[in-house]
Amino acid sequence: MTHSQTVPEPKPLRLGEQLLALGLVTQDQLRIALQEQASTGTALGHTLLALGFIPQETLRSALAERLGEQSISLKGVVADARALALIPKALAKRHVLFPVSLEGDELLLASADPNDIVAADQINAVLVHGPRPRWALASSAEILSAIELCYGHELSIDAILHELESGTPDLASLNQVAEGYSHPVVRLIDSILADAALRGASDLHFEPEPQFLRIRYRIDGVLRQVRALHLRFWSAMIVRLKVLSGMNITETRAPQDGRMALTISGRQVNFRAAAQPTLHGENFVLRILDRKRGVVALDELGLSAPQLTLMQLMLSRPEGILLVTGPTGSGKTTTLYSILAQLNQEGVNIMTLEDPVEYSMPLIRQTSLSDGVKMDFAEGIRSMMRQDPDIILVGEIRDHETAEMAVRAAMTGHQVFSTLHTNSAIRAIPRLLDLGIQPDVLAGNVIGILAQRLVRSLCPRCKRPHRPDAAERNLLGRDDSGAMALFRPMGCVACEFQGYKGRLPIMELLKFDAELDDLVTRGASIKCMTELVHERGFVSLAADGMRRVRDGSTTVEEIARVVDLTQWAG
Numbered sequence: 212m213t214h215s216q217t218v219p220e221p222k223p224l225r226l227g228e229q230l231l232a233l234g235l236v237t238q239d240q241l242r243i244a245l246q247e248q249a250s251t252g253t254a255l256g257h258t259l260l261a262l263g264f265i266p267q268e269t270l271r272s273a274l275a276e277r278l279g280e281q282s283i284s285l286k287g288v289v290a291d292a293r294a295l296a297l298i299p300k301a302l303a304k305r306h307v308l309f310p311v312s313l314e315g316d317e318l319l320l321a322s323a324d325p326n327d328i329v330a331a332d333q334i335n336a337v338l339v340h341g342p343r344p345r346w347a348l349a350s351s352a353e354i355l356s357a358i359e360l361c362y363g364h365e366l367s368i369d370a371i372l373h374e375l376e377s378g379t380p381d382l383a384s385l386n387q388v389a390e391g392y393s394h395p396v397v398r399l400i401d402s403i404l405a406d407a408a409l410r411g412a413s414d415l416h417f418e419p420e421p422q423f424l425r426i427r428y429r430i431d432g433v434l435r436q437v438r439a440l441h442l443r444f445w446s447a448m449i450v451r452l453k454v455l456s457g458m459n460i461t462e463t464r465a466p467q468d469g470r471m472a473l474t475i476s477g478r479q480v481n482f483r484a485a486a487q488p489t490l491h492g493e494n495f496v497l498r499i500l501d502r503k504r505g506v507v508a509l510d511e512l513g514l515s516a517p518q519l520t521l522m523q524l525m526l527s528r529p530e531g532i533l534l535v536t537g538p539t540g541s542g543k544t545t546t547l548y549s550i551l552a553q554l555n556q557e558g559v560n561i562m563t564l565e566d567p568v569e570y571s572m573p574l575i576r577q578t579s580l581s582d583g584v585k586m587d588f589a590e591g592i593r594s595m596m597r598q599d600p601d602i603i604l605v606g607e608i609r610d611h612e613t614a615e616m617a618v619r620a621a622m623t624g625h626q627v628f629s630t631l632h633t634n635s636a637i638r639a640i641p642r643l644l645d646l647g648i649q650p651d652v653l654a655g656n657v658i659g660i661l662a663q664r665l666v667r668s669l670c671p672r673c674k675r676p677h678r679p680d681a682a683e684r685n686l687l688g689r690d691d692s693g694a695m696a697l698f699r700p701m702g703c704v705a706c707e708f709q710g711y712k713g714r715l716p717i718m719e720l721l722k723f724d725a726e727l728d729d730l731v732t733r734g735a736s737i738k739c740m741t742e743l744v745h746e747r748g749f750v751s752l753a754a755d756g757m758r759r760v761r762d763g764s765t766t767v768e769e770i771a772r773v774v775d776l777t778q779w780a781g
Contacts, residue, residue, distance in 0.1 A: 226255055230265065240264045281346075283321050285309065285353040288474040289405045290361035294318060297341060298334070300362040306330035309354045309361075311347070312476035318342040321349035321357075368406065368438070371399045375444060396447045400455070401473075403438075404482070408475045408499055411713075413540070415482075415499060417452070419445055419492035431667045431714050432540065445492060452495055456484035464488050470567070483567065500569050507545060509553045513716045515758065518750070521720055522661075526554065531658035532617060532627045534608075536639050542665050542716055543630045544569055547604060550628060551575060554602055563604040564591040580606070592616040596623075605629040611647040618648055621656045635752065636662040636721035637741055640731060654728035662752060663718045664773040666765050667711035673703035674710070674763070683767050686776060687757055698763045715764055717755045717774070 227245065230236045236244075236259065248258045259265050294310035297318060303309055308322040308330060318338065322330065325346035334344050374395045403426065407415045412428035419425075424445045426438040453460045456469030469484040483498040510519060525533060533550075535543045548570060555561060561575045566588075568579040576598070578591060586594065588605055589612035595603055608614045608629045621627045633639045639660045643653055676696040679687060683697065700710020721744060730740050745751075750758075756770035770776065 230259075236264055281348065283311065283319075283347040283349050283474070284479075285311070285321055285349050285357045285474065287472055288357050288361070289401045290357075291405075291476060292367060295361060298337065300358065302333060302337065303358050303362070304355070306333065307351050307354050308334075309349070309357045311474070313342060314476060316342045318344050319347060320344050321347050321354055323349065323351035323354055368399065368402045371395050371402060372440070375399065376441075396444070396451055399444075400448060400451045404473060404497070405475050406437075407497075408480045408501060412499055415497040417445070417448070417495040419489065419494065421491055424448075429540075431709075431711055432665055433667070442492070449486070449493055449495055452484065452497075453486065456482070458484070458486060463493055481569075483569075506548045506552050506570060506572070509549045512546060512549055512718075514718060514720070515750070515755070518718060518720050521659075521722055525659045525722060526550065526626075528626070528658050530621055530624045530626060531656055532621045532629065533658045534629055534631050534639055534660045536631045536633045536636060536660060536662045537664060538632065540665070541663055542714075543663070546661065546663065546716075547628055547630065548572065551602070551604060554626075559601040560599055561602040561604070562595045562598060562600045563606070564588055564595065565604070565606040588613040589616045592620055596620060596625075600625060602626045602628070607631070608643075608646070614643060614646040614648050618652055618656055622652075626658075633662070636660040636719050637737060637744065640740065641737065650732050650734060654723075654731045657723045659723055660721045661718060662721075663716050664752060664756075665714045665716055666756065666759070666769045666773055668713045668715050668764055669698050669700055669766065670703060670706035670710055670712040672705045673701040674698040675701050686767055687761065695761065697760060697766070699766060711765075711769070715759065717752055717759060717770070719750060719752045719755060721749065 227236075227241050231238065231241055240259075240262070244255060244258045244262060244264060247262065248255050251258065253261075288309075288311065291310070291312045294313040297313065298308070298310045298320075306322070306327060306329070307324070308320050311319040311321050313319075318341070320334065324330070325348055331344070331346075338344060404415070407428050410428060410430060412430050413432075414429035414434075416427040416429070416434065417424060418427065419442060422442055424440045424442055425436060426440070427434045427436050429435075450460050452458075453467070453469070455471040455473075456467075457471070458467045458469045466488065467486045469486075471482045471484065473480055473482070478501075481500040483500060485496050485498075487494045487496075509522070514522060535546050537543050551561060551563075551572065555572065555574055557574065563575060563577045564580060565577060566580040568577045571577065578595075580587065580591065588607070588609070592603065592605060592613070593616060603617075603620055603625055605613065605617055605627065606629070608617055608631050617627050617629055631639050631642060633642045637660075639662075640653070643657075644650065675698065677699050679695065679697050687695075702708035702710045706712040724747075726743060727740065730743060752774045753770070753776055756765075756774055757767075759765045760767055760770060767776075
């Protein structure tokens with residue numbers, strides 16, 4: 212008689228075995244740590260940290276994987292006043308936990324032991340009629356440090372400004388501003404950075420005037436003034452900004468660049484910083500690189516159904532160059548990342564050269580040319596060609612050598628993606644010729660060119676219908692345009708009384724074929740090439756913009772802000 216036998220599940224690896232299997236510690240280091248643990252009685256993880264065998268981040272990630280929990284770093288955490296108000300400091304210290312952020316009905320809590328039942332029960336009792344807790348693993352040292360830094364301080368911008376204007380803080384104590392979180396200037400900068408990121412700003416401007424400091428956010432592509440402070444605060448504020456960005460705080464007469472990373476609402480937000488001397492002091496601008504908004508699926512970019520089908524066909528070509536054109540801030544990088552995300556899989560080797568890398572992507576080998584790498588784009592392409600790539604992304608084609616190397620990569624069987632600064636897709640052709648690419652080389656190696664702009668979307672809550680006037684009917688160019696209802700912005704609390712909320716792209720996609728290649732080779736005029744592509748059904752930026760107007764997404768005025776409509780009528 213046979214008996215069914217159950218195969219025992221493999222025992223989970225102990226922490227030391229796990230670190231050893233991952234190659235994070237050596238056998239000798241583990242042996243030393245175990246001996247030290249036997250004599251001190253401390254946990255193995257703390258022992259490895261004390262001996263300097265592994266960094267804090269490595270231990271946290273290993274513990275999170277072992278426990279099946281999310282891990283989070285609290286270095287550079289920006290306090291969320293709403294989350295802190297829900298959990299008393301005494302409770303946070305007793306159970307070594309920290310309220311990171313409150314989003315909707317969910318409170319993110321960092322804990323050294325997310326499986327602590329007693330702590331969970333007490334948190335549930337405190338939040339009985341509030342948000343539900345979500346736990347993440349963090350080191351006890353980082354948690355205790357965050358508790359001491361963030362509790363007990365006023366965190367609203369208005370209250371901090373009142374504290375500054377009372378005159379009690381010593382604004383001249385620059386070392387205190389650089390190092391002490393208790394200083395109101397430190398809290399003011401952190402609160403402004405968090406406010407800008409949470410409001411969806413892409414850029415943050417600190418602009419000194421003769422008597423005051425202007426603070427502006429670029430939201431949905433348009434700058435808005437959000438604060439005006441007395442200029443006497445600026446010298447201390449810029450020291451804090453320079454410390455965070457890794458700049459030289461004593462240098463005030465030369466431009467500087469820097470970077471910083473902060474944890475805002477439980478996610479890491481990167482900032483690219485630039486200081487520029489001006490007539491009234493140093494101007495400071497931060498580009499906000501929020502990974503949560505960084506990569507969008509290709510089918511969510513806003514391409515029309517025919518454009519999306521055409522794009523998919525172009526991406527199926529095994530070699531050639533695809534260019535994305537448009538001015539600074541038109542979403543070119545987002546589009547390229549969306550394309551790479553579509554192509555990214557284990558079977559291909561994707562490599563990028565960027566200045567700088569804005570969003571880190573798994574499986575892709577990314578090189579930043581702004582972090583002390585001693586090469587330019589052309590040298591980088593030459594180097595990457597020896598790394599067996601299938602797909603190459605070049606951040607920008609800006610000179611002859613880079614253009615030549617990109618074309619050479621396409622000619623040798625690689626897919627190449629890059630950006631170019633031109634006003635339209637068709638204008639990229641003379642631009643490449645100006646850079647010294649021969650027409651017969653250009654023809655046959657360009658897959659296509661995508662030109663794009665970003666326009667503001669009408670706020671769905673407050674937009675109101677209206678009948679198009681004569682000028683709008685002329686632009687829409689349809690017999691029934693007088694009967695259709697367009698929409699106009701109004702303004703409400705949801706859109707901060709702007710009438711617009713969020714942005715959407717308008718695009719024109721130019722596909723190269725044999726006839727267009729022939730015109731390029733023969734040196735045909737832009738007029739001839741434009742006539743040919745329009746005969747083939749090419750949809751221009753203006754036409755795509757009018758599509759967005761017709762479907763109620765935006766307005767004619769908004770399209771006219773980013774596209775020249777003087778030469779176009781539907």
